[in-house]
Each structure stands twice: as C-alpha cells, then as structure tokens.
Amino acid sequence: MFNADTWLPPEVSLDLCIKCNICVSYCPVAEATDLFPGPKYAGPQAQRFRMAGQPAPDLSVDYCSGCRVCNEVCPNDVNIMEMNARARAALVAEKGIPLRNRLLGRNELLGKVGSRAPRLANFALHNPVSRVAVDALFGIAKEAPLPRWSTTGTFVDWWEKHYPHRLISDKKVVYFHGCATMYYEPFIGKAAVAVLEHMGYEVIVPPQNCCGLPMLSNGEFKAAGKLYDNNLRKLGPLAAEGYDIVGTSTSCTLTLKEEAPHLLDRHSETTQALTHAVWDIFEWIRDHEDELPRDFIQMEMVIPYHPPCQYRAHRVGRPSMDVLALIPGVEVHESHARCCGIAGTYGYKKEKYDIAMKVGQELFSFILEEEEHHHTEFNACDSETCRWQIEHGTGQESRHPIEILAAAYGLYDLETRTTL
C-alpha cells in the first residue's frame, strides 16, 4: 500500500541502479533510433548530472516514449521512466513548450470544441490538405492516427438520456469515462455501463474533467496539477465515502491512482483516498469475479490481445485476459509485443512518428499473422490511443475488452459498436 511517509521521489532510486543494462536491452525506442541512447543513460546515469539551477546535461530524454518497458524488466526497481518524465518537465520549465505540445496536451479542449460540430470538425481535421497544413504548422505528423469526434453525441449526452432508465441498486460504483470516451468513443462507456449494470451495480457518473495525463507526458506539470486538483474536488468526496471508481481508459485510471500524485508530489490524505478508490475496470471486475454473471453466450473467436503499456505501471498483471478467459469459446492470444509505439501523444509528433511506427512493428506483425492464421476480425487493447495506432498500423479494427465482455452477454454488437 502506498505510504506517504516512506515515499521517495523517483530520482532517489538512481542509486539502486547496478548498470546491468537490462533496460537498455529491452527499450524499444533505443532499438529504433540513435536519437535516444537508452534508459540507463537517459535515466539513472544522466540523473547524476541533473542539478537544480544547472543546464540539462542531455536533451535526448525527450525521446523517451514513457512505455515503461525499462521499469518492468529492471531487476532493481529503478523508477527510470518517472525519472525521465521529471527530467522532461525540467526541460520544459527551462525551454518552454512548443505550441504543438500545448495542443496535444489539451485533449479535453479539443474534444469539447470538436463536439460542437463533429462532422465539420472531422472533415476539417481529417482531409489530406489540412493534415499537411497541421503537419507543417504544428509538427503533428500527417499520417498519425488522430481520432474522430463522435457524430452521435458525447457520452454524457447519452448518459443523460439513459439516466432515468438506469439500474437502481444498493450496490453502487462510480464510472470515470475520460476524454476519449466522452468525445470520440462514447460506445466504450455504454458497454461499460451495460456490463456494470448486468453485474447488478448502479452506476454513478459524477462531473469530472480530463485526468491531465497528456499534459504530464508533455512536461506541462503546472497545468496538469490544476486538472488533477479539479478532479480531486469532484471525485474526492465519493472516494472518501468509500465508493470504488472504475475507468475504461487505462491511462486515466493510472494518472488518478499514481502518475499525477507521484509526478506532482501530491501526497495529502485526500489524494491517497482517491488513489485507493480508483480501479482499472478489469482490475475491478477480476476482483469482483464472484459477482460476475456466467450467462455468457458461446463466442467461438480468437482475439489477438495487446496489454497496453499502462498496465506495466498499474502492476496488476493482465486482468482483462483473466476475465475474457471466462467466456466460453473465446481464445485470447497475447501479443507479447513491447509497445504499439504511440505512447499517448508521442507518435503524433512529426519527429517521432517514424520511430513510433518502427516500435509498433513487432505488434503489427503479430496482429497480421493472427489474422492470417485464425481469420480474426478484431484485435483488442484496453487503451484508446493504442487501439487507434494498432488500427493505423494493421488496418484491422480494434476493440476494448469491455466491448467483448458486453458482447458475450448479448448486450453489445461488436461490428457496429452499439448496445443492444
């Protein structure tokens, strides 16, 4: 259990490094490009030279994608990725933020603006001319898999319509939808509500805002702190009352649990209560397995599955695989690939697009081989940006495991992504 009294900033863990180079052997970005020397060099090694008030020793840390493969393989629990993230924030403080990164950090604002007139926004952003312009003006790669705004309304538009018909129950659970479900993929939220209600839970959707991750990963710590504090005000009281808060976006839940408080040094009692209340939805379902109805329909399908990088930081194993394995006829094949490459907003950046595609190659090959051998129609991944990148890299459609679970109860159509 997290303990604020024993918590140390990630930089302190540099002394745990024995220079074994295991992290360097597995870092997918260092493999893909010479621009990044690898986790040991950018992390614990450069950290020795990072002093307050001194210029940064090495700018290459900006090429770390944050995938955390290094943290996962390191035998000594060195917090390499966190060290890199904080070093990047220091760079941002020193050199300022490019307009492009400001844009990418404002996922929620983009979501809101686009949702006013989603068809127009989709056309405006997704035509070849504008993509070239955005590429040239802002440095957002013209090929990168930007999402499309939902043209059937936002998740909360739907929730307001669903509210009078919602399941009322003594068992209650709070749902954190995040920006992607809100503006781009409301069907993920609908599938989640369908499953949670099928489990007999009344779903609460409180007011909430962006978790702040895109800003954190672009080194905009101040702005991210504001978002985090807003959420703390809105969700904190529910957490204090003992409600579990589940989310379908592995990155949002991670940010609320750990990433924001750790990177931003927020360690009050209320932040800890929030941390302890937040669950990845499959982590929560696995924990509530005895409440999971077994009225599955037979599904006869092979699903190539990629555990998103954020699970490496949740450190809860692969809960969606554990749960999907309960569905009769479903065979989940794990990718064993390190990263899809996109790493949040990394692969959107013009100078990083090619690196991201190279990093994703081992995953794309796996998906395509599965398609060839098992005639799979869909692959699955819990994280939205990863799904967009996988679709971009393979041409095969990707689904959230919650969509598959909802479909296994006959509550959801995987093809059209609509609730039944």
Added chain:
Amino acid sequence: MTDLLIIGAGLSGLLAGVWARRQGLRTRIAATGLGATHWHAGTIDALGYLPGEDAPVRSPFAALTRLTAARPGHPYALTGEAGLREALAAFRTLLEKLGLPYGGAANPDENLLLPSPAGAPRPVYLAPAAQLAGDMSRPEPYLVVGFQALRDFYPTVIAENLTKLGFRARAEFLPIELITDRRDFSTIDLARAMDSADLSRLANALKRVAAPGERIGLPAILGLRRHGQILAALSEAVGAPIFEIPTLPPSVPGLRLTTVLREHFERDLHGRLDLGMTVTDFHAEAGRVTWVASRASARPVRHRARRFLLATGGILGGGFHSEPRGRVWETIFDLPLTAPQKRSQWFRPDFLAPEGHPVFRGGVRVGPDFRPLTLAGEPAFENLWAAGNLLADSDPISERSLEGVAIATARAAVTSLINTDV
C-alpha cells in the same frame, strides 16, 4: 486456482516454471524484473573452483565430495551428484529442443576451459554451441577479432593474455560498418543488426584477416533471432571455426537464454509471467501460505496459489535486503538467513580472496525437500519451497556455480513440490 506461483524470473524461476508447466501444473511467475543471466556469460557454470583453491576444478562431479565436506549445507549436498547430473542433462535436452543447443567437454564428466572477456581461462560445464570452438584444449591458434568503436570488447587484451598463458593468439580489428551504420550501439544492438546484416561482407573481411588454420573469436554478437543460422553460415563462408567470446554487459548469450526460456514458458506452455511485480507481503493460515501480495499502483495485488516457490536470487537478485549496519533479511517471508548480521563480517579483507566473501554465502536454509526451514529446523510453511541462489552455503562468485545451483535446485524443488500433497 493457480497450482504454483513462482516468485522470481531468473534462471531458476524460469526453468522451474517450464518444468512445472510441462508436468501440467497451472503455473505463474511474478517477478520484479529479469535476472542475472543478462550480465553473465550465458554459460552453465556448475563448479569451477573449490573454496580456497587456486586451480580450476577439472570435473565438477569428482570435486563434489570435497565441496560438500567443506560446505555441508551446500545445495549440491541436497541434490546429490545424481540430482545435479540429471538436472544438467535435462537442461541440455530442453535447450536443444528450443534451438539454442549447449555442449560440453569431450569427456562429459569434465569442465571446459573457455577464454573469458579478458582472455583468462574460465571453467564452464556447458556452453552455448557458439562458444565451444573457444575450448582451450583445442589445437588451433586464436585470432580474436573486434570491431572498431565497439566498447565492451577488447581483442588486444584477450590475445595478450592468451599469449601469456602459452597459446598462439593475435588480435585484429574490423570496421563496424560491416555490421551496422548506426552511430551508437550496445552489443545487443549489434546482435540485432546481425540478424539482418549481409553476412558475405563480414565473411570476406574475416577471410582477409585470418591465416590458414586459425580459429576466429568474435564478440558475442552473432545474432539474436537468427543466431543459429548466422553461426553456421558464417563458419561455412569463412571456412574456419568461429566462436563467440562473452563481452561486458549487456550479455547477448544471456539474453538469448532468457528469451528462449521465457518464450517457451509463455507461448508454447501458456504459462503466465508478470514482470514489474515486486512481492512484499504474504498471509499464512495453519502453517500454509494462502497468498502473497505484490506492490501495485493503488493497492497490493493478492496472488493465491496452492504452492509457492521462492526464487528471488538472494543478495545479488534482490531477494535479500540489507541495512548499512549489516543486518540482512529475506524480504518476503523474513525467513531465517545464515548471512552474517554484522557488516564487519560480510567481507574478507582481500577483495579477490579465493574463499569468497561470507555475505555471498549467506542464505536460506532448506530441508532435503527444498522447503525453507525455521531456526528449529522445521519446514517454515507446508507449501513453500525455495530454489536458486538464495539458498545458503553456496558462493556463486568464488565457486563459479551460479547456473549449476540454479538449474539443479530448480529441478529438485519442482520434483519435490509435485510429489507433495498440499
């Protein structure tokens, strides 16, 4: 329900996972990270030196009685000679099947002597096929070939030291562009580049520098995925025996070994391996471990299983923790350790003391069935076993027994836990 939860993904944890899975146990491995294979030479060292002796051991089996006389609690005293032999043979069969064959001396009782990264003789019981032509009992003179700009491999040092030992040896350097045009590289990067490199350019360059009758030692970078094919194709194209010499870390032969075991466990045998999971706590009822808990982002994750195998590698692997004054403890179950609990007793004054340093010999004492013991000599828990280098009384550094102990004890622990009703 998981039949067996293994804690640790080093050589002993991975092998135990493979062997348990092959016996049909639903097996999971949880570990902080990957293990020591990545900074070792990828060889299987069973017993290279006896405590206090300078000369390398010729036959690890013949030396066993003297080892266990000096160290009666040594893991090899528990496995016995038959157990050690059987486990090494099983390892060899397994790796053959996984396409990364290992070989040994012509006399299967004896060690090989292979050149170390400094050109010194290194007693090894089994070596990857790629290192076998380095065998010091072979007659061919050595040509050690390095690459300009490759840090971590020193052909001149190796050749000079081999010459001092009485071998005919010389060094040559080739341009790194024969393998890669990248600017910076580790040995792993070079091995990956070799997977797709045009071998004929390298082969031609090697032919130009090699004299007839020489064997050619290269840094251990001959491919990752296509290692076997690359070794065979290069030897054939050059027309000379080619072998790998291990480099400074990261160790490509160690990475190959970990990769084949891990992929076999996860993909062929459908075992579950979770890294980034540091186990910190446990719960026991009526003398049985019911679950262990690992550190996670918001709340610990509980892992329930029928049986647990502790393979956390001791002081080198992170299974033990210490504080500056010298207390050393086992981090999960707080099992009693034989390690000296005062810092002044950890080390001998001489860094290279042939007896080794006491702190590296300290560890968990187990019974003949590989269950950890309490101070009273009883099994600490009915369903907890231990294997690998956290065991008491072996000193992997001075004995050169790291892999032998890992393999033999993993095998023995799996046999014991399968045959015990829990």
